Amino acid sequence: MSTKALLMAMSAFLAMGPAAAAQPARGGWMGPGMMGGGGMMGAGAQNRPVTPGWGGRILNHTAALAYIAYGNAHGAADTKANSVTFTGHHIIINLVAVQPGFDDQTFELHGLVNPTIIVPQGAIIQLNLLNMDYGDKMDHTVEIVTVPPPYPYMTMMYLGPPMVPPMPELPWRSEKNAQAAHYAALGQSFTASTPGTYWYVCPTPEHAEKGMFGQFVVR
Numbered sequence: 001m002s003t004k005a006l007l008m009a010m011s012a013f014l015a016m017g018p019a020a021a022a023q024p025a026r027g028g029w030m031g032p033g034m035m036g037g038g039g040m041m042g043a044g045a046q047n048r049p050v051t052p053g054w055g056g057r058i059l060n061h062t063a064a065l066a067y068i069a070y071g072n073a074h075g076a077a078d079t080k081a082n083s084v085t086f087t088g089h090h091i092i093i094n095l096v097a098v099q100p101g102f103d104d105q106t107f108e109l110h111g112l113v114n115p116t117i118i119v120p121q122g123a124i125i126q127l128n129l130l131n132m133d134y135g136d137k138m139d140h141t142v143e144i145v146t147v148p149p150p151y152p153y154m155t156m157m158y159l160g161p162p163m164v165p166p167m168p169e170l171p172w173r174s175e176k177n178a179q180a181a182h183y184a185a186l187g188q189s190f191t192a193s194t195p196g197t198y199w200y201v202c203p204t205p206e207h208a209e210k211g212m213f214g215q216f217v218v219r
């Protein structure tokens with residue numbers, strides 16, 4: 001399979017897999033007070049390394065690198081502004097949680113840390129997350145909210161109704177050796193219907209407090 005075909009398969013894999021299907025495409029931003037039912041799994045499903053059957057996708061290291069390559073090949077990165085700007089109506093964002101070589105409690109895209117993500121109003125967004133982190137309490141997920149930073153330790157209590165609810169927590173990678181490890185990935189789809197400045201945030205306790213968030217702009 002060519003690299004391009006692999007990347008195409010990868011995006012379709014995340015976009016259309018059962019894990020994504022478990023997170024139904026949403027017709028627009030969630031309204032105030034609508035928390036969405038699919039966001040959280042039971043507490044027992046959190047804080048553990050990825051195991052088969054965790055409920056989402058599992059990528060090996062090669063597939064994880066292909067996921068990153070796809071993410072870095074879409075959208076226009078501006079290193080100075082620390083932003084990635086997307087155009088078009090169907091947008092796939094392959095966000096990474098703690099890519100090897102980057103600090104704890106960060107998101108990566110295009111090799112940028114917590115970049116401002118800019119999308120056009122009305123675009124259908126496939127927001128994917130790959131957790132490459134390793135270690136106790138290094139499960140991560142992402143939600144999009146209107147509440148600006150700074151965030152407290154118990155971020156989730158503070159954020160209020162999200163515009164895009166969190167996906168289930170993605171467990172940390174299966175083992176310390178990054179080449180041999182397996183990685184959790186999930187995706188969900190929504191429409192960026194209302195212009196404005198939002199934040200994408202990891203709601204795991206302490207993570208946003210430590211800086212795991214970025215701006216998400218719809219314009």
Ligand SMILES: [Cu+2]
Binds near residue numbers: 208212
């Ligand atoms: Cu996190």
